[in-house]
Amino acid sequence: MVPCTGRVDEVMILKAFENGADGVMVVGCLEGDCHFVKGNLRAREKVRRAADLLAKAGLGEERARMYNLSAGEGAKFAAHVADMVEHVRGLGPSPINLVRAGAKASPTNVREG
Amino acid sequence: MIMGEVKPFEEVMAIIEPYDDIVLAGCHGCVTVCRAGGEKEVQVLASTIRLARETAGRPIQIKEVTLERQCDPEYLETMRPYATDHQAVLSIACGAGVQFMAEHYMGLPVLPGINTSFIGVTERQGEWAERCQACGDCVLHLTGGICPVTRCSKSLFHGPCGGSSNGKCEIDKNVACGWQLIIDRLKSLNQLDNYRKLQSFKRWRTSRDGGPRRIVRKDLQE
Amino acid sequence: MKSGSNLEKVLEAGHFAVTAECGPPRGADPDVVRRKAEFIRGNADSCNVTDNQTSVVRMNSMAGCLLLKESGIEPNMQMVVRDRNRIALQSDILGASAMGIRNLLCLSGDHQIFGDDPQAKNVFDIDSMQLINLVKTMRDEGVFPSGKKIDGPPKFFIGCAVNPFADPYEIRVPRLGLKVDAGADFVQTQCIYNLEKFERYMEDLRKEGLHERVKILAGVTPLKSAGMAKFMKRMVAGMDIPDEVIARISEVPKEEQAQRGIDMCIETIERVKTIEGVAGVHVMAIEWEEKVNEIVSKAGLLPRPQVD
Numbered sequence: 001m002v003p004c005t006g007r008v009d010e011v012m013i014l015k016a017f018e019n020g021a022d023g024v025m026v027v028g029c030l031e032g033d034c035h036f037v038k039g040n041l042r043a044r045e046k047v048r049r050a051a052d053l054l055a056k057a058g059l060g061e062e063r064a065r066m067y068n069l070s071a072g073e074g075a076k077f078a079a080h081v082a083d084m085v086e087h088v089r090g091l092g093p094s095p096i097n098l099v100r101a102g103a104k105a106s107p108t109n110v111r112e113g
Numbered sequence: 114m115i116m117g118e119v120k121p122f123e124e125v126m127a128i129i130e131p132y133d134d135i136v137l138a139g140c141h142g143c144v145t146v147c148r149a150g151g152e153k154e155v156q157v158l159a160s161t162i163r164l165a166r167e168t169a170g171r172p173i174q175i176k177e178v179t180l181e182r183q184c185d186p187e188y189l190e191t192m193r194p195y196a197t198d199h200q201a202v203l204s205i206a207c208g209a210g211v212q213f214m215a216e217h218y219m220g221l222p223v224l225p226g227i228n229t230s231f232i233g234v235t236e237r238q239g240e241w242a243e244r245c246q247a248c249g250d251c252v253l254h255l256t257g258g259i260c261p262v263t264r265c266s267k268s269l270f271h272g273p274c275g276g277s278s279n280g281k282c283e284i285d286k287n288v289a290c291g292w293q294l295i296i297d298r299l300k301s302l303n304q305l306d307n308y309r310k311l312q313s314f315k316r317w318r319t320s321r322d323g324g325p326r327r328i329v330r331k332d333l334q335e
Numbered sequence: 336m337k338s339g340s341n342l343e344k345v346l347e348a349g350h351f352a353v354t355a356e357c358g359p360p361r362g363a364d365p366d367v368v369r370r371k372a373e374f375i376r377g378n379a380d381s382c383n384v385t386d387n388q389t390s391v392v393r394m395n396s397m398a399g400c401l402l403l404k405e406s407g408i409e410p411n412m413q414m415v416v417r418d419r420n421r422i423a424l425q426s427d428i429l430g431a432s433a434m435g436i437r438n439l440l441c442l443s444g445d446h447q448i449f450g451d452d453p454q455a456k457n458v459f460d461i462d463s464m465q466l467i468n469l470v471k472t473m474r475d476e477g478v479f480p481s482g483k484k485i486d487g488p489p490k491f492f493i494g495c496a497v498n499p500f501a502d503p504y505e506i507r508v509p510r511l512g513l514k515v516d517a518g519a520d521f522v523q524t525q526c527i528y529n530l531e532k533f534e535r536y537m538e539d540l541r542k543e544g545l546h547e548r549v550k551i552l553a554g555v556t557p558l559k560s561a562g563m564a565k566f567m568k569r570m571v572a573g574m575d576i577p578d579e580v581i582a583r584i585s586e587v588p589k590e591e592q593a594q595r596g597i598d599m600c601i602e603t604i605e606r607v608k609t610i611e612g613v614a615g616v617h618v619m620a621i622e623w624e625e626k627v628n629e630i631v632s633k634a635g636l637l638p639r640p641q642v643d
Contacts, residue, residue, distance in 0.1 A: 011153065014160035053157065056122040057165035095168045266446055267417070267457070271464035271513055273506065274443045275498030275525060276572040283572035284446045296506055309509060311468060311517055314421065314461050314480065 005029075005066075006039020013050040013064050020097060023063045023088035024050075027080065030068050040068065059094055062087070114143035115207045116241045117229040119154065125203070126165060128224050132173070132200040136192065137162075137226075138214065139179035140206035147241050149227045150205035152179040158205065158226065174199075183210025189217045196221060249319030249326065255307055257298030262315070264291030270312045337474065337520060338492040340437035341409045342381040344642040345615075346521065346550045351608060352615030353636050354411060354523065354552055355379035355627050358388060359399035368399050372406035374624040378631045380639055381409040381438055383523075383617075387418065390450025397427065400436050411494065412436045415444025420460035421469070425479065428470060432489030440494035440523065441466040464517050467495055471518025493518055498525040499536035500575035508539045515549045522549055523617040526556035529575040530606055537610050546612030553607040556619045557626060558596035561585040597626055604634040 002008060005028030016024045026047050028040035044066050051061035065087070067080040093101075120128075129135060137159045145151030159175045166173040176199055181188045183206035196202065196218050204211045205226040215223035231243035246263045253260060262268045266284050272292030276283025280293045299305045317323065336343060345352045355375050360367035368384075375382045384399035400410030412431050414424065431439065443463045447455045461469065469480065470493050477488040495514045499507055511522065527533045533553070540546060558564045561584045568576040580599070587595045600618075607613050616636070620626050631637055 009153070011156040011160060014157065014164065017164055018160060053122075053161045054164070057161050058168040059164060096164060099167060099170060267443055267462070268459045269443065269462040269464075271462055271510065273501070273503075274463075275496065275501045276445070277502050278572040279502055284448045290502070292506075293503060296503060305509075308506070309513060309516075311464065311513065314465055317460065 004034065004036040004039035005043035006034070006036055008043050008046060010046050010050040010053065013047065014053065017054065017059060017063070017094060017096065020094075020100075021063075022094045022097065023065070023084060023091070025080070025084040026064070026066045027077065028066065028068055030070050033070060059096065060091065062091060063094060114146055114232070114234075115209070115229060116147045116231050116233045116243075117144055117149045117207055117227040118147075119149050119158070119205070119227050120225070122161065122165075125158070125226055126162070128226075129162070129173070129201070129203055132222075133171070134174040134176075134200045136176045136178060136196060136199045136202045138183065138192070138202055138204045138206065139177075140181075140183045140204075140210055141179055142182045142184070142206070142210075144206055144210075144227065146235065148239075150207070154205060155179050180206075182206075183214050186213075186217065189214060192218070247320070248315070248317070249323075250316050255312075256295045257302055257304060259291065259295045259298055261291055261295060264289070264294060266291070268315075270315065271308075338437040338490045340381065340492045341642070342411070342438050343492040343520070345380045345640055348640065348642050350615075350640045350642075351636065352550070352552060353379045353631055353639060354381050354383060354615065354617045355624070356383040356385065356617070356619045356621065357399070357403075357624055358385050358621055359394035359396070361391070361393050363394060365402050368394070368402040369406055371624045372403050372408045374627055375403075375408050376406070377639060378627045378637070379408075379618070380615075381411050383411040383413055383440065383619075386413040386415045386442070386444070387450070389445045390417070390447040390452065390455075392451065397431055397434070397436070400431070401434055404435060409438070410436055411438040411440055413440045413442060414466065415442045416459055416461055416463055416466055417444030417447060418455075418458055420458055421480065424461070424466060424469065425473070428473060428489050428491070429485075432491060433487075437490060437492060438494060439470060439491040440496065441470060441519075442496055463495065464513055467493055467514055467519050468517040475518075492520050494521045494523060495519040496523050496525070498573045499527075499533055500525060500529060501573035507536065508543060508545070511540060511545055511549075512543055515545055519549055521552060521614075523552045524554040525573060526554045526619055527603055527607065528580045529577050530603065532575060533607070534610060537612050541612050546614075550614040551612055552615040552617040553604075553610075553613050554617045554619060555600050555603050555607075555630075556621070557600035557623065557630060558584055558592075559623065560589065560592045560596070564596075597630060600630055601634045604630070604636070608634075 005026055008026055013024050026043055028043050034040040047064055047066040051064045054063055055061040069076045137155055139150045139152055139155035155177050159177045201222040201224055202214060203224045203226045204214050208229040211223055211225045232245040233241050233243045236242045243263055248262050261270055265272050266282050273290050277290040277293055280290055282288040282290045299307055357371040382403055384396045386396040387393055396413045400412045403410040441463050447453055470491055473485060473489055474491055477485050479485060497511050564576055564581050564584055567574050584592055584595050604616050618627055618630055
């Protein structure tokens with residue numbers, strides 16, 4: 001938990017995948033409504049950069065996502081989570097988890113050279 | 114300060130390809146300011162490399178460290194206890210740091226992780242621009258504090274050339290015409306008379322053209 | 336006489352001079368130059384051979400000049416400072432003079448990013464201003480920059496280029512002043528389409544008395560088509576083509592535009608002839624050298640004077 005998504009950086013996201021995450025969702029305030037003014041906008045850029053690095057590493061950029069909502073939107077939060085879970089299920093396990101499980105990673109996810 | 118940029122990831126991967134255990138060394142100096150080789154960049158690069166290598170079925174061990182500087186022997190020595198436990202060092206300091214690291218760890222391959230570009234300034238957050246070519250013979254007092262060697266794409270001493278258009282250089286609309294800047298400055302300082310003087314040939318010998326350079330201060334040596 | 340060149344003699348005798356220009360080939364075939372020489376013959380007092388223009392590799396200016404000379408045309412060698420350091424420049428100055436080349440233009444050169452070799456090293460050891468002064472010192476004082484004596488000083492009529500249409504305008508006349516102080520004997524201007532601006536430029540330089548210290552040749556280039564005009568207006572830095580000019584060539588059908596362009600060029604020559612301080616015209620019909628005769632003759636500039 002962080003006080004503002006502005007505190008999230010690429011390292012946190014990447015480390016989550018090193019630790020076995022299949023997907024990472026970053027949930028911040030609605031754009032324009034950041035309690036700390038611009039934190040959520042910075043977070044969006046960092047999530048984008050992390051996604052780009054995940055693509056380069058062969059995990060796919062779709063595994064890191066940012067969602068925005070306000071603190072009072074409990075139902076929306078649940079919906080976003082469900083959306084992310086379904087999304088990640090569709091992508092399958094992170095290639096790194098497949099490698100760790102001893103299975104051969106799918107060809108579309110393994111980076112050449 | 115010295116500015117550089119991280120090498121494309123594919124290039125870094127190709128450079129470290131032969132190794133399974135490396136030190137990734139950053140620097141708290143210039144490369145931290147231009148967000149290419151500081152502590153954060155060490156963490157991000159190390160993480161990305163580990164993910165990529167493990168996904169490709171060839172895991173890699175990375176010892177992450179960020180030195181105070183890589184251009185001073187005392188700071189390089191802090192790696193001495195463990196450096197040779199690893200197969201190579203990937204340094205994301207500037208080219209001077211990478212080389213000094215290599216000189217101090219002769220038996221270890223020392224690899225560059227960034228491309229060192231120029232001596233420059235932070236114009237605004239996230240944007241750095243070249244200012245000095247280190248010619249060793251500074252004449253900024255004659256050109257209103259703006260360097261013709263660096264800021265003019267042709268290093269003219271009596272510019273601008275005929276390609277100056279709307280204050281921009283012929284090579285790129287985003288590059289200011291150095292001589293337009295100089296003339297504007299000389300005008301504002303009431304020094305346009307400087308312009309009508311024919312400058313003698315530049316002495317390039319004090320620049321890199323004269324060979325690799327050295328400064329010795331006997332008064333500071335023990 | 337500084338060099339004894341035909342161009343110098345024509346100008347000294349008070350005639351309205353005509354120079355032309357030809358670009359050397361992108362290859363080693365000398366006949367390309369010889370063919371162009373035939374279009375120039377009798378139509379100009381001397382002819383420029385460009386030096387790797389727009390940084391695109393071509394046969395060098397010196398070779399092109401020698402081929403013109405062999406064909407009986409007086410050459411104007413062009414030397415840019417983009418590719419050669421002061422050692423090579425001095426060496427080429429001696430070599431060119433030894434081979435009988437007598438007119439030399441000292442130029443900056445387009446940045447190498449425009450050519451086929453954008454990765455090339457940027458030389459610019461000295462700039463065009465300093466090159467002018469270098470040639471003058473070698474010629475008049477017979478010494479190298481080091482001070483050592485030259486064994487047979489070079490003889491050149493020294494030329495330079497100006498662009499009255501580049502920014503900032505306010506520095507263009509002072510910059511010409513610098514070139515004249517440095518030793519320029521003649522000037523060729525960038526091609527003129529904006530006559531109003533050119534007249535203003537001439538007025539400003541007359542105030543400094545520069546027209547009496549240097550011979551100014553007004554540059555003209557015939558437009559081949561409305562497309563070419565629009566392209567040049569948009570893409571060439573320092574090119575000033577007013578909308579009225581574009582309109583005039585666009586108003587005729589495509590197949591008549593070339594002739595309209597030539598007629599407009601002739602009009603420009605006739606107009607600059609009347610401007611005080613203009614000592615001649617520099618016709619740059621690049622890759623259209625066959626039209627030089629029509630342009631020069633219809634502008635009333637033939638036959639070219641014979642001076643000795």
